Amino acid sequence: MGKIALIIQREYLTRVRKKSFLIMTILGPLLFAAFLILPAWLTQVEDADEKIIAVVEYDEMNQPVADSSTFFFDALVEKNNLKFEYVPSSLEALKSALTVSKYDGILYIPYNIINSEIAELYTKKQPGIGLELHIKQNLENYLRNLKLRKKEIPVDVLNSVQTTLTLKTIKLAKDGTYQEQNLQEIKRWVGYISGFLIYFFIFFFGSQVMRGVIEEKSNRIIEVIVSSVKPFQLMMGKIIGIGLIGLTQFFIWSLLTFTLVTVAQQALGLNKKIQQASEITPESIFDAKPVQGQITPDKTAEIQGYLDKIEEIDFLAIIAAFLFYFIGGYILYGSLFAAIGAAVDSETDTQQFMLPVTIPLALSLIMMVNAFTNPDGKLAVIFSIIPLTSPVVMMGRIGFEIPGIQVIVSMALLFLTFLGSTWMAGKIYRTGILMYGKKPTYKELWKWIRYKN
Amino acid sequence: MEIFKAVNIEKRYNNHLALDNLTLSVPEGSIYGLLGPNGAGKTTLIRIINQITAPDKGELFFKNRKFRSDDVMQIGYLPEERGLYRKMKVGEQALYLCRLKGVKKGDALQKLKYWFEKFEISAWWNKKVEELSKGMQQKVQFIVTILHEPKLLIFDEPFSGFDPINTDLLKKEILNLKTKGATVIFSTHDMGSVEELCDRITLINKSKSILEGNIKEIRDTYKSNIFEAGFRGDATKLGEILGEGFEITGLQSQEEMHYAKIKVSENKEKNLLLSRLIPYFEITAFNEVLPRMNEIFIKAVKEAGKNQQNEPNTWEKLH
Numbered sequence: 001m002g003k004i005a006l007i008i009q010r011e012y013l014t015r016v017r018k019k020s021f022l023i024m025t026i027l028g029p030l031l032f033a034a035f036l037i038l039p040a041w042l043t044q045v046e047d048a049d050e051k052i053i054a055v056v057e058y059d060e061m062n063q064p065v066a067d068s069s070t071f072f073f074d075a076l077v078e079k080n081n082l083k084f085e086y087v088p089s090s091l092e093a094l095k096s097a098l099t100v101s102k103y104d105g106i107l108y109i110p111y112n113i114i115n116s117e118i119a120e121l122y123t124k125k126q127p128g129i130g131l132e133l134h135i136k137q138n139l140e141n142y143l144r145n146l147k148l149r150k151k152e153i154p155v156d157v158l159n160s161v162q163t164t165l166t167l168k169t170i171k172l173a174k175d176g177t178y179q180e181q182n183l184q185e186i187k188r189w190v191g192y193i194s195g196f197l198i199y200f201f202i203f204f205f206g207s208q209v210m211r212g213v214i215e216e217k218s219n220r221i222i223e224v225i226v227s228s229v230k231p232f233q234l235m236m237g238k239i240i241g242i243g244l245i246g247l248t249q250f251f252i253w254s255l256l257t258f259t260l261v262t263v264a265q266q267a268l269g270l271n272k273k274i275q276q277a278s279e280i281t282p283e284s285i286f287d288a289k290p291v292q293g294q295i296t297p298d299k300t301a302e303i304q305g306y307l308d309k310i311e312e313i314d315f316l317a318i319i320a321a322f323l324f325y326f327i328g329g330y331i332l333y334g335s336l337f338a339a340i341g342a343a344v345d346s347e348t349d350t351q352q353f354m355l356p357v358t359i360p361l362a363l364s365l366i367m368m369v370n371a372f373t374n375p376d377g378k379l380a381v382i383f384s385i386i387p388l389t390s391p392v393v394m395m396g397r398i399g400f401e402i403p404g405i406q407v408i409v410s411m412a413l414l415f416l417t418f419l420g421s422t423w424m425a426g427k428i429y430r431t432g433i434l435m436y437g438k439k440p441t442y443k444e445l446w447k448w449i450r451y452k453n
Numbered sequence: 454m455e456i457f458k459a460v461n462i463e464k465r466y467n468n469h470l471a472l473d474n475l476t477l478s479v480p481e482g483s484i485y486g487l488l489g490p491n492g493a494g495k496t497t498l499i500r501i502i503n504q505i506t507a508p509d510k511g512e513l514f515f516k517n518r519k520f521r522s523d524d525v526m527q528i529g530y531l532p533e534e535r536g537l538y539r540k541m542k543v544g545e546q547a548l549y550l551c552r553l554k555g556v557k558k559g560d561a562l563q564k565l566k567y568w569f570e571k572f573e574i575s576a577w578w579n580k581k582v583e584e585l586s587k588g589m590q591q592k593v594q595f596i597v598t599i600l601h602e603p604k605l606l607i608f609d610e611p612f613s614g615f616d617p618i619n620t621d622l623l624k625k626e627i628l629n630l631k632t633k634g635a636t637v638i639f640s641t642h643d644m645g646s647v648e649e650l651c652d653r654i655t656l657i658n659k660s661k662s663i664l665e666g667n668i669k670e671i672r673d674t675y676k677s678n679i680f681e682a683g684f685r686g687d688a689t690k691l692g693e694i695l696g697e698g699f700e701i702t703g704l705q706s707q708e709e710m711h712y713a714k715i716k717v718s719e720n721k722e723k724n725l726l727l728s729r730l731i732p733y734f735e736i737t738a739f740n741e742v743l744p745r746m747n748e749i750f751i752k753a754v755k756e757a758g759k760n761q762q763n764e765p766n767t768w769e770k771l772h
Contacts, residue, residue: 003553010549014541220536224597227503227530228553434505447467 003229004237011212011241016248025249029256037264051131052102053121054087054094057109064088072109075142079134095122107135114143171401187318188372188399194322195368195395197250202330202391203361205246206337210350212238213341213433222433231430235342236422239334243327321398324411329391332418333357335425339445342432349439364389368396375400385410387417424449454517456481456605456636457502462511464497471497472508473660479605479638479653481516484631486651486668487640488746490754494660495640496533499607502638503530516604526555529603533610533640535594537582544569544578547597554601561600568596572622587614595623599630606630607638612646624650644746654746656753663757668746675744675752678717682730683738685709694733699726714742 015021057065057072066088076084085103087094094106105123113119119139121127148158170178213235216222225234340353367389371380375397384394390410398407431448432440440448458478464471472494479485489495500506501513504525513520515527538546544565551561569575572592577585585593591614599606608627612620627637627650641647647654647668654671656664664671679702688711692701698721703714717726723741730736744752 006549006552014538215538219539220532220534221538222536223500223505223532223534224530224536224550224594225553226505227525227528227532228550434500 004233004240007229007234007237008241008244011238012244015208015242015245021245021249025252025256028249028253029260037261050081050083051104052083052085053105053107053131053135054101054103055084055107055109056087056089056091056094058091058111060111062111064090072113072139072142075138076107076135077138082131082134098122098124105131109139113139114146117143190318191395191397191399192368192372194318194326194398195392196365198322198326198329198395199361199365199368199392201246201250201326202333203358205242205330206333206357208242208245209239209334210337210341211347212242213338213429214344214347214350217342217433217436218346226433231433232426235335235338235426235429239331239338243330243334246330318398321407322395325391325395325414328411328414328418332387332391332414332421333361335418335422339425339428339432342429343435343440343445345436345439352439360388361392364392367393371396375402381406385413387414390414427451454481455479455514456516457638458514458517459498459501459508460512460514462498462501462508462513464494464501464506464508470660472501475511475657475660475662477655477662477665479636481636482631482634483652484627484637484639484650486647486654487638487657488642488644488647488654488750489657493657495657496609498657499530499532499609499638499640502605502607503528526601527604529554529598529601529606531594531598531606531608531611533613535591537590537593539583540581542578543574543580543582543585543593546582547593547600550597551600554603556601564600565596568600572596588616588619591615592619595626599626603635605636605638607640609640610642611639612641612643644750647746656750658754658757661757664749664753671749672743672746675749676741677744678719678723679714679742680717680723680726681712681714681738681740681742682726682736683710683712684730684734684736685711686734688713690733695726695729699729710737712738 053076055073055076059065073084073086078084084107087103091106091108094101094103098106104125105121105127108120108122110116110118110120119135121132121135145155148155172178216225216234222234229237336357340350340357343353344350364383367379367383370377371384371393374380380393380397383389384397385406387410391414394407394410427449428445431451455478460476462472462475462477475494475498477498487495487498497506501508504522515521515524541549547565547569548558548561551565552558556564566575569578572595574589574592577589577593582590582593595611598608611623611627615623624646627639631637637650639647639651651668653667654665655662686709688704688706691704691711691713695701695715698718700716700718701713702716703712705712715726717723727736727739
């Protein structure tokens, strides 16, 4: 077995057997799944605290309406932990007694609410978005229906004019014809998420490379090893071994995350809700009279079509690009991290050299978000070609139809740069691993690069 | 035959000259001492032999031909700054390091078993390195250094950190390796072990070789005509008895017994010393005092210091 293979094997096996790897492998997808599911789940969970809101409505004499069967009180629908109670006393009295009363708030509905469209909610504590939204929506619906009734428009007419629009995007292709952009959305998001993953991967595993180098250096084992193998072999073996760890973890994660998300969705019945939602809409649309006699697309069928066509997407190209930028970016940054590790004695000394590496990395994340919203913008194009930012930024653009030449130039530059960076890092590494004591300056690093042999 | 030869080696770091026109040749089958003050350039030379760094000028030879990069596989190197992966298991790590030196897995396992038993550390095979005492780690490292049966061994301060029993064990193994035909380059500040083990030495000072040769010849050339005599009797009149041309450089007395170190002038006969003593004392011992390597070391470095005074000071630590 070649020496570099031996080094890769060691780097891989010692890490894959660590407890922290196991923990991260299990926790990673849990966190990821939680990240994906939590917001959806939270919307389903009711506010746990019980709240009682006192409601008072004023009549044209600006006096509290005595009868609780007022219009507006009916409008307020009770939820599990949210109750409304009509209190026919003056607003002033209610306000002054709020602190000692059982009520959490007072909803004041003035007489001219139809015209003014203003109601007031007095609360003891912060009411919370959920409560506010609930009252707002209830009142809005009620007011709208009231207005419709005044204009004698039946409710089913109202439902029939509710419209959902599908905007098809048709882009001028290179061959001069217009082509419908199928599933563009998914492609874009795949690219976007890939960009995030690359960013995360580079950061996490790049710094592991650095820590590994520092470990060997501070352990003083480095001298024994470089008397058996070339420093460059050791450096590359380490970068590749840790990269493979990352790929393994990434592979397990995507598998587990996918499983977890699917299971969780089933358990929480999210799928059912989505289905219901997509079933209701078309019915109401069919009730309506189509504006131009054109058949409005059936939403469920469209979703089904989406799923069917997923295989048709040019995913291969995206995956290929992902792998290229993933590996290229990781080796580029990995070698820089290795050089930093070699230049210092301990992790606390790394700050000074980390900055020039982490800044382009952080910048690339910002630029990717920018590129996603404006994929043909000047900044997006420039940063998706500059090698230090291209692995992340280009992934944000790759789902869009972008000029192939830009991708080729970006890839070629990345390739050349990572050759250059590994060469340069190899030079710094070779000298740095045997240097102890004083932290080198950038000037010294430059000297190390220029040393012969 | 020389197993290793360096001719006119020069190595420069930034503005610091680490090795200056150094020539050195190590006969096959010998134990070769590499001596010198801290920062003299020994480690640089050792790193050059191990191909960790390359010289700026000069030529290296291995077995009478030019040094090739794969010759390093025939070298075993125990660096002064020793270290192992702390979290890795002892056996696994030893195996890894041996395989990096090109030993096949099966072979390496077999030999490791043998050496682990010999050094009585078999029970530690599956323990993590961080659980081992320093001495045990040193043993592991020694085993790893010699396991691929290198023709040339380089030990940098091999005895540091060892107790007297293990030091002895190690010395025996080093002599064993010599009888098996290996050559040992051996860098140390422990002059006692140099006298005990080395056949030849080179003394490097301020990046230059200032003394080179067979250790017996060197001690001979540095001897200063001092003799030690053990005798019984009244030592108060020793000076008068000896007379001109003899100088007492040391006297230790225990009741009637005395041990005197006497320097004999160049022009005087050594036998005259004995004949002057015999009428007055009962002689129990008489021998020439050979200089200790310690003294030679200090003397040579001091002399070199005087000679090098006018030269620009190149002796600074690497960075």
